Amino acid sequence: MTCRSNESLSKLVEEARPYAASGRVADYIPALGRAEKDDLSVAIFDIGNECYYAGDYKKKFTLQSISKVLALALALSDRGFDYVFSHVGMEPTGDPFNSISKLETSVPSKPLNPMINAGALAVTHMINGRDNKEKIDRIIRFVSSFLDGAPVTCNWETAQSEMETADLNRALCYFMKQHGIIEGDVEDLLRVYTAQCAIEMNCFDLARVGAVLALNGVDPETGKQIIAENVARICKTFMVTCGMYNASGEFAIKIGIPAKSGVSGGIMGAVPGRYGIGIFGPSLDEKGNSIAGMKILEMLAREQQLSIF
Numbered sequence: 001m002t003c004r005s006n007e008s009l010s011k012l013v014e015e016a017r018p019y020a021a022s023g024r025v026a027d028y029i030p031a032l033g034r035a036e037k038d039d040l041s042v043a044i045f046d047i048g049n050e051c052y053y054a055g056d057y058k059k060k061f062t063l064q065s066i067s068k069v070l071a072l073a074l075a076l077s078d079r080g081f082d083y084v085f086s087h088v089g090m091e092p093t094g095d096p097f098n099s100i101s102k103l104e105t106s107v108p109s110k111p112l113n114p115m116i117n118a119g120a121l122a123v124t125h126m127i128n129g130r131d132n133k134e135k136i137d138r139i140i141r142f143v144s145s146f147l148d149g150a151p152v153t154c155n156w157e158t159a160q161s162e163m164e165t166a167d168l169n170r171a172l173c174y175f176m177k178q179h180g181i182i183e184g185d186v187e188d189l190l191r192v193y194t195a196q197c198a199i200e201m202n203c204f205d206l207a208r209v210g211a212v213l214a215l216n217g218v219d220p221e222t223g224k225q226i227i228a229e230n231v232a233r234i235c236k237t238f239m240v241t242c243g244m245y246n247a248s249g250e251f252a253i254k255i256g257i258p259a260k261s262g263v264s265g266g267i268m269g270a271v272p273g274r275y276g277i278g279i280f281g282p283s284l285d286e287k288g289n290s291i292a293g294m295k296i297l298e299m300l301a302r303e304q305q306l307s308i309f
């Protein structure tokens with residue numbers, strides 16, 4: 001499918017772009033610190049089989065936390081509902097995505113949900129595969145299945161950059177290992193997790209992934225069922241309750257669509273039955289969400305009454 005430039009979407013982008021000035025690009029992963037703060041692009045994949053974009057929609061970025069939704073879908077397909085949710089909870093947290101505090105206080109000790117780092121690490125740990133390579137290959141192939149088999153790449157430089165600075169995630173892993181939530185080599189798990197987070201795509205591809213979720217797991221172009229309907233439903237529910245970290249409540253009130261953000265500045269939206277949305281704007285607010293990206297969604301949601309509530 002070709003994606004066409006759209007004038008009213010371009011206007012939204014230009015209206016939203018100035019908001020980026022008040023944020024910062026993430027630099028705790030050094031490779032992300034090189035992003036251009038002003039970059040802003042959006043693609044909307046209409047389930048009726050049209051696609052619109054504005055901005056540099058071909059620019060690639062890494063998925064970071066957006067990958068947590070896809071890893072969850074794969075783990076659920078690999079292990080089933082009961083196994084996955086005996087190791088990770090279903091409740092939102094009011095804490096930052098990388099917080100360790102609730103891990104210590106929840107009884108029995110398990111991460112509260114699959115969208116915070118602790119939960120995502122536990123989910124990645126559940127993905128089948130004999131070794132790191134097989135696990136990473138399976139994740140990449142799985143992501144590619146959302147794009148009708150188009151090649152998907154991992155940005156190894158970003159993955160390595162995160163490996164070098166992932167001490168907080170290491171701490172979460174060691175804590176979970178001590179409490180029997182994960183087992184095995186922590187560095188191995190981090191290698192798979194950082195590779196998963198460093199999967200890259202442009203906002204058109206991201207919109208297409210969102211469209212599959214919006215259509216209950218069905219590829220809007222081929223009609224193929226990519227993931228089970230129930231898995232798509234669980235993913236979208238977590239996107240609503242935990243997708244924007246500890247800003248998910250405010251996001252649900254102001255925008256009201258299932259969405260997942262990542263610290264690279266990406267946001268994936270899935271408007272049930274209507275749209276998949278991919279946004280890239282690397283300037284983040286203090287909670288780690290793309291400022292201009294959220295502004296675009298806010299304007300779009302108002303204009304087109306996208307809220308599911």
Ligand code: GLN
Nearest residue numbers: 064065097117197262263
């Ligand atoms: N790879 C990042 C991390 O673990 C993902 C976090 C995010 O996008 N919020 O810190």
